[in-house]
Amino acid sequence: MQAFPHDFVLGGGAPRGREDVSAALAPRYSAEPGTRPRTVRRTWLDTFDWRLYRAGLTLEHVTSRGPGELTLTGAGGGHITERAGGLRWPALADALPAGPLRERLAELTGVRALLPVARGTSTVCSLRARNADAKTVAWLTVDQTSITSPAVADLPARLSVTPVRGYQAQADRIARRLAALPGVSPAGLAQLETALAAAGRRPGDYTGKIDVELDAAMPARLAVAAVLLRLLDSLEANADGTVRDIDTEFLHDLRVSVRRTRTALKLAGAVLPAGLAGEFRGEFKWLGDATTPTRDLDVYLLSYGGMAASLSAATPAELAPFHDYLARRRAVEQGRLVRALRSARFAGLVSKWRVSITDLAPPRRGPTAAGLAAGVLGKAHRRVLTLGGAITDDSPAESLHDLRKRCKELRYALEFFASLSDPASHREAVRDLKGLQDCLGTFQDCQVQQHEIRMIAAEMLGAGGAEATALLAMGDLAAQVARRERKARAEFAGRFADFASAASRRRFRALVAGAES
Amino acid sequence: MKVLATYNIKGGVGKTAAAVNLSHLAARDGLRVLLADLDPQAAASYLLRIKPRVKGGGAALIKGSRELDSAVKGTDFDGLDLLPSDFTFRNLDLMLDATKKPAQRLARLLRPLRSSYDLVFLDCPPGISLLSECVLHAADTVLVPLIPTTLSVRTLEQLTEFIGGLDGDRPRLLAFCSMVDRRKRLHRELVERLPAERPDVAATAVPALSLIEQMAVRRSPVTAFAPRSAAARAYARLWAEVSERAL
Numbered sequence: 001m002q003a004f005p006h007d008f009v010l011g012g013g014a015p016r017g018r019e020d021v022s023a024a025l026a027p028r029y030s031a032e033p034g035t036r037p038r039t040v041r042r043t044w045l046d047t048f049d050w051r052l053y054r055a056g057l058t059l060e061h062v063t064s065r066g067p068g069e070l071t072l073t074g075a076g077g078g079h080i081t082e083r084a085g086g087l088r089w090p091a092l093a094d095a096l097p098a099g100p101l102r103e104r105l106a107e108l109t110g111v112r113a114l115l116p117v118a119r120g121t122s123t124v125c126s127l128r129a130r131n132a133d134a135k136t137v138a139w140l141t142v143d144q145t146s147i148t149s150p151a152v153a154d155l156p157a158r159l160s161v162t163p164v165r166g167y168q169a170q171a172d173r174i175a176r177r178l179a180a181l182p183g184v185s186p187a188g189l190a191q192l193e194t195a196l197a198a199a200g201r202r203p204g205d206y207t208g209k210i211d212v213e214l215d216a217a218m219p220a221r222l223a224v225a226a227v228l229l230r231l232l233d234s235l236e237a238n239a240d241g242t243v244r245d246i247d248t249e250f251l252h253d254l255r256v257s258v259r260r261t262r263t264a265l266k267l268a269g270a271v272l273p274a275g276l277a278g279e280f281r282g283e284f285k286w287l288g289d290a291t292t293p294t295r296d297l298d299v300y301l302l303s304y305g306g307m308a309a310s311l312s313a314a315t316p317a318e319l320a321p322f323h324d325y326l327a328r329r330r331a332v333e334q335g336r337l338v339r340a341l342r343s344a345r346f347a348g349l350v351s352k353w354r355v356s357i358t359d360l361a362p363p364r365r366g367p368t369a370a371g372l373a374a375g376v377l378g379k380a381h382r383r384v385l386t387l388g389g390a391i392t393d394d395s396p397a398e399s400l401h402d403l404r405k406r407c408k409e410l411r412y413a414l415e416f417f418a419s420l421s422d423p424a425s426h427r428e429a430v431r432d433l434k435g436l437q438d439c440l441g442t443f444q445d446c447q448v449q450q451h452e453i454r455m456i457a458a459e460m461l462g463a464g465g466a467e468a469t470a471l472l473a474m475g476d477l478a479a480q481v482a483r484r485e486r487k488a489r490a491e492f493a494g495r496f497a498d499f500a501s502a503a504s505r506r507r508f509r510a511l512v513a514g515a516e517s
Numbered sequence: 518m519k520v521l522a523t524y525n526i527k528g529g530v531g532k533t534a535a536a537v538n539l540s541h542l543a544a545r546d547g548l549r550v551l552l553a554d555l556d557p558q559a560a561a562s563y564l565l566r567i568k569p570r571v572k573g574g575g576a577a578l579i580k581g582s583r584e585l586d587s588a589v590k591g592t593d594f595d596g597l598d599l600l601p602s603d604f605t606f607r608n609l610d611l612m613l614d615a616t617k618k619p620a621q622r623l624a625r626l627l628r629p630l631r632s633s634y635d636l637v638f639l640d641c642p643p644g645i646s647l648l649s650e651c652v653l654h655a656a657d658t659v660l661v662p663l664i665p666t667t668l669s670v671r672t673l674e675q676l677t678e679f680i681g682g683l684d685g686d687r688p689r690l691l692a693f694c695s696m697v698d699r700r701k702r703l704h705r706e707l708v709e710r711l712p713a714e715r716p717d718v719a720a721t722a723v724p725a726l727s728l729i730e731q732m733a734v735r736r737s738p739v740t741a742f743a744p745r746s747a748a749a750r751a752y753a754r755l756w757a758e759v760s761e762r763a764l
Contacts, residue, residue, distance in 0.1 A: 100632070128593075133566045133736075134736070135565075135567060164593075165590060166590035167590070167591070
């Protein structure tokens with residue numbers, strides 16, 4: 001990354017003309033005309049879950065008459081700029097022109113698309129700051145921006161001092177001189193933060209985590225309602241991105257919200273007003289089931305590259321018809337999912353559910369949040385130990401699937417009540433459980449994938465025109481998946497033994513005791 | 518990344534003027550260009566208003582204790598950077614001689630710049646030395662400005678012979694007539710004859726014009742301060758020919 005600019009906000013009394021600036025920089029430097037005022041359109045971009053912002057980065061797409069430029073700026077001001085024409089947002093980092101910027105963004109964003117978080121129009125003009133040799137050592141850029149989205153607002157004029165390469169010290173000196181002028185104050189917030197603040201938003205306002213602060217002494221009903229409301233917020237926040245198919249994580253997060261809601265209803269629904277959990281359980285199951293086919297195909301397609309690369313006898317090209325088949329099926333399933341999410345049933349579910357869990361009156365009697373947490377966590381933990389302990393090398397696959405579901409319930413319960421637990425104990429409990437979950441997850445995914453490969457092979461044959469090379473490649477793939485499944489099955493006993501060890505049980509008891517107290 | 522060098526055994530033939538103007542035109546075409554001023558006289562650095570000073574001097578660059586990239590300065594032109602000269606560059610031969618495989622040294626030092634630049638221009642001091650050998654190893658194409666005289670043609674032949682005797686990869690050689698005085702019959706004859714007789718001589722000739730000398734007064738490429746002048750047009754034609762034959 002290159003050297004950083006110094007940013008200032010220009011208030012009343014700040015120098016406006018070139019002569020004023022030049023006088024302020026004299027005698028060592030002068031300000032000369034640079035570029036003519038030009039109007040540019042700005043689009044600030046981030047992933048829906050603010051991965052760039054959380055990494056201390058800002059991505060801006062500036063377009064004028066030319067192809068436009070993408071600039072990634074770090075917290076210290078270092079930046080990478082690349083030309084980028086013909087881009088339409090949202091887009092995955094893979095859609096950007098090859099280069100260091102794409103590499104850095106792809107590493108940070110992964111499967112998440114970049115989408116506009118704010119848009120604006122700026123009038124920009126620049127002055128050259130020159131030294132005694134009349135060499136440009138820095139650019140002084142004045143930027144007057146009007147935000148057009150997510151709300152309309154005029155931002156205060158900003159002045160940036162950007163060093164020419166190799167002239168950082170001179171630019172620092174110039175910035176210091178300008179900072180001492182009346183009406184010039186350091187820009188406390190980045191322009192994006194100012195733009196969002198004008199719209200009443202803040203960067204980082206979405207997270208997939210259950211960031212609810214519970215109080216140990218609060219009634220359990222209110223604690224559960226708070227968790228459920230947070231889950232509903234997350235579900236609704238992801239619905240539009242799922243319908244627009246912006247990236248696969250919208251559906252993932254929506255699905256996780258539904259599963260967590262169903263788990264909360266199952267494990268703690270008894271503290272809600274009578275009949276409420278039962279009334280909605282079926283509807284959330286319907287919603288969860290509607291999301292399953294598309295998500296299963298997403299998992300397949302996301303891991304497709306790795307799978308194709310791991311073929312032993314066949315080539316990735318021979319497997320291409322299988323990929324095309326998966327992609328076609330996904331398009332069909334996505335259509336079904338969109339219809340479900342646009343249905344009156346979905347709209348009715350979320351609106352009725354919100355009304356049902358908002359402003360609940362505390363019961364006259366009942367457990368506290370801490371009491372409920374201890375009970376739910378203890379019970380969920382015992383169920384995992386009992387089910388897992390009964391699994392032998394001869395147990396059917398279904399028993400591992402069942403255990404996987406119970407592990408998920410325990411994991412979600414840990415997340416619901418995280419704010420009541422000691423953070424270190426919580427981290428250790430999650431770590432103990434995660435090792436087991438990873439193993440069970442791989443086993444389950446491999447089982448589903450093998451079943452799918454057989455089913456798709458039969459369908460492709462049935463539809464006619466299936467190439468022998470494609471079917472052979474799918475057989476190769478099935479063999480790879482079967483090997484992974486056997487490996488996961490062989491690892492299970494060890495992973496469960498770790499989870500059920502005396503040390504892990506002790507840690508869990510401490511966590512439950514901590515939540516209760 | 519392509520590496521071009523402006524080089525001639527003789528001095529005062531228009532090497533630096535060609536390097537500065539062609540670098541400027543390449544950057545204007547959208548290429549990311551680094552001009553390396555290897556001449557201790559620092560004319561290219563002066564023309565671009567950059568102080569001829571490198572922290573640690575040539576020794577730090579040659580030894581690798583200071584990366585080439587960190588000594589680079591931005592010019593006043595988009596896409597054009599300069600590696601400034603330094604007075605210690607007068608001893609580059611001695612510094613190179615003290616390293617392992619000295620002839621390959623410059624090529625190795627330029628390697629880390631591959632992702633940052635599309636084109637590197639090496640502006641070399643005159644003479645035949647270890648530095649020139651280094652430049653010839655590092656360059657893909659050597660541009661040789663040639664004053665159209667009989668002795669200059671002889672020098673070109675010597676250079677061709679010298680390059681032919683180099684081990685390993687040899688650069689392509691592309692000469693062009695420089696500082697052409699149309700009032701002189703010999704100049705006129707050679708400007709006609711040389712490109713026709715030798716495929717390594719460009720069809721474009723750069724005339725001797727006072728505007729090119731004005732570069733030192735204006736401290737700017739003529740292609741920047743007088744882009745429609747005959748001088749700038751000559752360099753533009755030369756750049757078109759060089760980019761077609763050498764890039």
